[in-house]
Amino acid sequence: xxxxxxxxxxxxxxxxxxxxxxxxxxxxxxxxxxxxxxxxxxxxxxxxxxxxxxxxxxxxxxxxxxxxxxxxxxxxxxxxxxxxxxxxxxxxxxxxxxxxxxxxxxxxxxxxxx
Amino acid sequence: xxxxxxxxxxxxxxxxxxxxxxxxxxxxxxxxxxxxxxxxxxxxxxxxxxxxxxxxxxxxxxxxxxxxxxxxxxxxxxxxxxxxxxxxxxxxxxxxxxxxxxxxxxxxxxxxxx
Numbered sequence: 001x002x003x004x005x006x007x008x009x010x011x012x013x014x015x016x017x018x019x020x021x022x023x024x025x026x027x028x029x030x031x032x033x034x035x036x037x038x039x040x041x042x043x044x045x046x047x048x049x050x051x052x053x054x055x056x057x058x059x060x061x062x063x064x065x066x067x068x069x070x071x072x073x074x075x076x077x078x079x080x081x082x083x084x085x086x087x088x089x090x091x092x093x094x095x096x097x098x099x100x101x102x103x104x105x106x107x108x109x110x111x112x113x114x
Numbered sequence: 115x116x117x118x119x120x121x122x123x124x125x126x127x128x129x130x131x132x133x134x135x136x137x138x139x140x141x142x143x144x145x146x147x148x149x150x151x152x153x154x155x156x157x158x159x160x161x162x163x164x165x166x167x168x169x170x171x172x173x174x175x176x177x178x179x180x181x182x183x184x185x186x187x188x189x190x191x192x193x194x195x196x197x198x199x200x201x202x203x204x205x206x207x208x209x210x211x212x213x214x215x216x217x218x219x220x221x222x223x224x225x226x227x228x
Contacts, residue, residue, distance in 0.1 A: 004157070031214065035218075040123065040220055040221070041220060042118075042204060042218035042219055042220045042221055043158075043204070043218040044218075045215060048214060048215070050214060056214075058215070090157055090158070092157075092158075097212075097213040097214040097215075098208070098214060098215055098216045099146050099208040099209065099212075099213050099214070099215075099216065100146055100165055100208075102148065102160040102163060103158075103160075103216075105157030105158045105159070106157050107155070107156055107157045108155075108156075108157055
């Protein structure tokens with residue numbers, strides 16, 4: 001059972017480039033989340049989805065886009081990479097809302113923008 | 115606004131001695147509370163959760179936490195630290211305004227000295 005799988009694990013981008021961070025889960029979870037983790041700041045919610053075809057903004061959505069065409073996949077798109085987007089990105093999933101259900105996390109994507 | 119405070123950014127203990135990681139939250143309602151652990155270069159893993167049942171919550175790997183409403187605290191403890199406990203620990207509180215979201219504390223880094 002793979003759980004939550006994120007690809008790539010590491011990436012270096014130049015300013016202005018675009019890329020898609022992939023996230024897939026095999027637990028048939030309805031809810032999926034994208035967070036970014038900056039040193040000493042905890043995790044900040046970028047976007048989340050409560051099911052296929054439904055997405056909503058979190059605390060820090062600017063500069064990112066998401067889509068959820070299937071239950072399993074929740075890719076995060078950076079259109080014009082900026083140095084402020086250098087961070088570690090985590091995808092998570094849960095069967096129901098995060099208030100009562102634990103979230104299952106991937107191992108993260110470490111992204112540097114130079 | 116809701117917030118989570120982890121009173122120590124770094125805690126260092128000797129192997130075999132007790133662990134205490136402190137967490138206070140601000141909330142005008144009864145929240146759900148979680149502790150997650152993050153080992154280096156890994157995603158977060160649930161240690162334990164409180165969702166308005168017993169105030170003393172037992173988790174994995176010998177950890178437990180006590181919910182004290184009067185003190186708005188949810189401190190994490192373990193009687194005897196093991197080398198494998200060295201990691202980053204996050205206290206997490208449910209959002210008052212959204213069933214779907216939680217708020218992460220900034221994290222406490224635990225070092226275990228042999």
